[in-house]
Amino acid sequence: MNQAQTMAEKILSNKIKKDVYAGDMIISPIDLAFAHDGTLPLAIEKMEEMESRKVFDKDRVLVICDHASPSPSEKVSNVHIMMRRFAKENGLRLYENGDGICHQIVLEKFSAPYKVIVGADSHTCTHGGLGAFATGMGSTDIAAAMIYGKTWFKVPEAYKIEANGTLKTNVFSKDLFLYIAGKIGADGATYMSLEFLGSTIRDMSIESRLTMTNMAIEVGAKCGIMEGDERTKEFLRRYGREKEFKELSPDKDAAYKEELYIDSEDIEPMVAYPHKVDNVAPVSDYAGLEIDQVCIGSCTNGRLEDLRIAAKILKGKKSKSRLVVYPASRDILIKAIKEGLIDILVDAGAAVCPPGCGFCIGRTIALGDGEVALSTQNRNFKGRMGNNNAEIYLCSPATAAVSAINGKITYPDI
Amino acid sequence: MSPEVLRVFPSDINTDEIISGKYKYDELDMGRLAVHTFESIDKSFYNDAKSKKDLIIVAAKNFGCGSSREQAPQVLKACGISCIIAESFARIFYRNCFNIGLPAIECKDIAEKVSKGDELEIDFEAGTIKNLTKGETYKFKPIPNYIREILDAGGLIPLLKKKGGF
Ligand code: SF4
Numbered sequence: 001m002n003q004a005q006t007m008a009e010k011i012l013s014n015k016i017k018k019d020v021y022a023g024d025m026i027i028s029p030i031d032l033a034f035a036h037d038g039t040l041p042l043a044i045e046k047m048e049e050m051e052s053r054k055v056f057d058k059d060r061v062l063v064i065c066d067h068a069s070p071s072p073s074e075k076v077s078n079v080h081i082m083m084r085r086f087a088k089e090n091g092l093r094l095y096e097n098g099d100g101i102c103h104q105i106v107l108e109k110f111s112a113p114y115k116v117i118v119g120a121d122s123h124t125c126t127h128g129g130l131g132a133f134a135t136g137m138g139s140t141d142i143a144a145a146m147i148y149g150k151t152w153f154k155v156p157e158a159y160k161i162e163a164n165g166t167l168k169t170n171v172f173s174k175d176l177f178l179y180i181a182g183k184i185g186a187d188g189a190t191y192m193s194l195e196f197l198g199s200t201i202r203d204m205s206i207e208s209r210l211t212m213t214n215m216a217i218e219v220g221a222k223c224g225i226m227e228g229d230e231r232t233k234e235f236l237r238r239y240g241r242e243k244e245f246k247e248l249s250p251d252k253d254a255a256y257k258e259e260l261y262i263d264s265e266d267i268e269p270m271v272a273y274p275h276k277v278d279n280v281a282p283v284s285d286y287a288g289l290e291i292d293q294v295c296i297g298s299c300t301n302g303r304l305e306d307l308r309i310a311a312k313i314l315k316g317k318k319s320k321s322r323l324v325v326y327p328a329s330r331d332i333l334i335k336a337i338k339e340g341l342i343d344i345l346v347d348a349g350a351a352v353c354p355p356g357c358g359f360c361i362g363r364t365i366a367l368g369d370g371e372v373a374l375s376t377q378n379r380n381f382k383g384r385m386g387n388n389n390a391e392i393y394l395c396s397p398a399t400a401a402v403s404a405i406n407g408k409i410t411y412p413d414i
Numbered sequence: 415m416s417p418e419v420l421r422v423f424p425s426d427i428n429t430d431e432i433i434s435g436k437y438k439y440d441e442l443d444m445g446r447l448a449v450h451t452f453e454s455i456d457k458s459f460y461n462d463a464k465s466k467k468d469l470i471i472v473a474a475k476n477f478g479c480g481s482s483r484e485q486a487p488q489v490l491k492a493c494g495i496s497c498i499i500a501e502s503f504a505r506i507f508y509r510n511c512f513n514i515g516l517p518a519i520e521c522k523d524i525a526e527k528v529s530k531g532d533e534l535e536i537d538f539e540a541g542t543i544k545n546l547t548k549g550e551t552y553k554f555k556p557i558p559n560y561i562r563e564i565l566d567a568g569g570l571i572p573l574l575k576k577k578g579g580f
Contacts, residue, residue, distance in 0.1 A: 011548050042484055042485070050575060073439075075439050118417065120482055136506055138483070140484060140569070141570065144573075144574055151580075186426050187476035191503065191505050202443060217506075220505065222505050232567075243431070337570075362436065363435075379480065381431070381480060384430055384435075386436055
């Protein structure tokens with residue numbers, strides 16, 4: 001009998017039609033390569049160095065204007081023109097102003113169990129929440145993948161994270177991930193596939209799962225993978241892609257390099273304080289800290305269930321802090337409008353902005369000197385929100401909404 | 415003259431610190447972008463690098479974590495850095511380095527062993543770093559064969575051009 005496999009080993013073996021295990025160097029076909037306005041220009045330049053601007057398959061390459069979109073400047077507008085020209089030449093689908101964040105678009109249109117996805121963006125690991133092997137790369141790797149439809153991988157060793165039990169009502173998958181980051185550190189899973197198992201994960205919505213795989217890179221992982229189950233199937237059905245579903249789970253005796261077991265009942269609402277994601281503490285440690293701006297959105301927590309939680313808390317209330325909301329995609333924005341969530345948020349004082357990265361990278365909206373932000377995004381690095389002299393705290397949408405009402409970091413007593 | 419250690423960095427230096435994301439829309443010319451290298455944490459880095467030749471930077475763990483931005487190793491190369499030695503690298507950064515022909519070496523406890531200004535002699539075949547200033551020798555993990563092939567070709571693009579694909 002063949003050796004037992006982790007989820008990463010299974011997906012890659014399936015893709016190259018040969019059993020492979022951690023440590024093997026492989027050349028694998030890819031199902032999708034994508035890049036955005038922050039990374040595509042350099043990738044095009046690299047393609048030109050390879051003497052080809054032509055992609056291997058127009059249906060397996062996506063380009064997205066999301067990082068600085070709608071364009072805030074002349075230079076960015078010119079970058080977008082260059083992207084449109086490239087897309088047109090190749091007959092590619094190009095996602096425009098207000099379509100949303102690259103990862104959310106790829107989740108809605110493309111990701112599924114057993115797919116191999118590479119993106120010129122570090123949070124490409126998000127797609128593992130739907131059972132894909134997905135990893136971020138630089139522009140040269142993506143240029144090569146776009147031309148040849150292949151790339152090289154070292155099959156990663158795996159880090160098993162098993163969370164069992166029920167989360168408290170005010171604790172969300174974001175809190176659970178911040179807890180994990182605090183436990184294993186910013187380099188705790190370097191080069192590894194972070195594989196999530198256990199009843200807590202199984203009981204989570206796909207949206208909540210995606211928040212966790214999105215942040216796999218924040219502990220150094222190459223990818224984050226979750227099982228493909230009924231909930232995965234239901235998500236794909238919602239987007240008319242049920243046919244792409246396949247069950248995915250690791251073999252029982254799969255070999256893990258590291259293992260972490262978590263009692264989910266014990267987890268408290270968490271924050272990550274400046275300037276590292278693994279600087280984590282219970283929200284109560286920072287309660288009372290004044291905040292200038294609360295940000296709800298990003299590829300981590302800009303989905304419908306995040307907006308629902310925020311709207312539930314903010315209904316009929318006014319935000320004391322400046323409040324900015326970026327839904328992660330056009331689809332999410334439309335659904336949020338139909339459910340009446342946007343009315344509630346706007347009424348509470350939110351500036352609701354067109355879907356895109358927005359505050360997360362500080363290109364279309366930036367912090368001022370000495371300001372403090374509380375955000376649902378995935379990174380709190382110095383300068384991340386466009387100002388080296390600002391401070392960023394990370395939290396769940398619930399903590400963000402409750403804190404907005406007080407203008408101070410507040411324990412979510414909900 | 416052997417290459418000299420320009421800086422020894424602590425753990426978890428991220429790509430936003432190496433080159434802030436806010437410049438990446440403005441400049442594809444790495445020589446010009448390089449002026450901003452490390453500007454949020456080490457203002458004199460660029461000028462110090464430019465006043466010398468053949469430089470190495472050393473770091474503790476997880477060097478280059480954060481975004482997939484290939485501009486990070488590119489600006490280091492444009493500053494005249496010929497090799498980066500760290501206890502460990504973030505994965506995307508590590509891959510990006512070799513793709514652009516910049517060697518990245520993993521060596522245990524290196525940040526504690528060497529100091530700014532030390533002259534180092536690196537032997538990729540033997541997997542050794544000779545510290546000429548301190549009179550010490552350190553062993554490092556040999557670079558995996560496939561990555562070595564990329565490095566020897568001068569980067570992923572020259573390699574793929576030579577081989578006509580993967
Ligand atoms: S929302 Fe933030 S983390 Fe996500 S892709 Fe955009 S910039 Fe990157």
